[in-house]
Amino acid sequence: MYTNGTIKILVTNQKGGVGKSTIAVNLAAYLAIQENIKVSLIDMDPQASSSRWAKKAPDIGVQVHCLDVNYESSGAALLSARSGVRKYSSGVEVCICDLTWTPAMSEQFILDFDMVLVPSSNSKFEMASTEIFILKYAQQCMSRLAVNKQFILVVPSKVEEGYSSHATFTNLDFLMNCQITPPVYRTPAIDSYVYEDFLCVCPDQKIAENFSIFGKYISKKIIERNIVRKSISISGNSLNRAIVKKVSVLDDYRERARGLNFYGGIANTLPVSELKDEGSTEHRLKKVGLVPSFLRRGDN
Structure with missing residues (x-):
């Protein structure tokens, strides 16, 4: 189906409990069952939730691997992670x-x-945390993002039926190739299928239909991505300028959070003036550092 090499998908967030493992294992199952795609699932989390689910549920042909990352240093972590992904993909x-x-x-x-x-859930706290996570990544890797046109997809996860993504994650609107997927609903019935079956083919029709809509969307994005990889023509410089201009929303997050006294790290250690008075947005952000990995309540 794909002639331009393996399509690699990372399911990640800095926040726990947002459904990463559920989405990863059930997306692998959907692609294998419904799209007849040869898939590997690499579980890099210490809890090994997604790999345990895939191994206990019926065998559908997904290759399942657990990858222990060496976190002795950032260099060792990057090297071991890349080596494992290269091997298992x-x-x-x-x-x-x-x-x-x-x-x-x-x-x-x-x-x-x-x-x-x-x-990400649709709570204000988690949406803000998700936006900051993506904006920080975009700012630090803007040049490469301009070249490879990577797809960044926010997945509304564990949301109630009837959820609408309208007017959500608005600080990400400027990012090219950043979109919001169909939601994955919260339902207690999902728990009965953990380790037992996969959501896209489970007996609960609502659950099966909901996840199949999400899976079909990702399947189309995979095809689209495969086409994009063959002809990358975006202008890196223009995208860089846009990102440098727009990541200033990170400053706004810091300032608002300081006033609410719920945000730790640099927001509580530097006066707001120091975040605003030193030249370009790009220079300021690189000098003082970006927001910490996730929002957290201050110690004071």
Whole structure:
């Protein structure tokens, strides 16, 4: 189906409990069952939730691997992660990696993937955290993003039926190739299928239809990505300027969070004036550092 090499998908977020493992394993199952695609699933999380689910459920032909990352240093982490992905993505059409993001891993690793799926609930706290995570990555890797046109897909996860993505994640609107996928609903019935079956073919019709809509969307994006990889023509410089201009929303997050006293790290250690008075947005952000990996309540 794909003639331009393995399509690599990273399912990640810095926040736990947002459905990364559920999405990773069930997306692998959907592609294997419904799209007849040869898939490998690489579980990089210590809890090994997605690989355990895939191994306990009926065998559908997905290649399942657990990858222990060496976090002794950022260099070692990047090297071991890249080596494992290279090894376990060989000989398949699509490779899906499940990873809870940690600052110990270099953002360069995210750039290795064709598509990045970032699950997030629709709570204001988690949406802000997800936006900051993606904006930080975009700012630090803007040149490469301009070249490879990587797809960044926000997945509304564990949301209630009737959820609408309208007017959500608005700080990401300017990013080319950043889109919001169909939602994956929250339902207690999903728990009965963990380790037992896959959501796209489970007996609960609502659950099966909901995840199949999401899976079909990703399947189309995979085909689209495969086409894009063959003809990359975007102007890197123009996208760089756009990102440099727009990531100033990170400053706004810092300032608002300081006033609410719920945000730690640099927002509480530097006066706002220091974040605003030193030349271009790009220079300021590189000098003082970007927001920490996730929003957290201050100690004071």
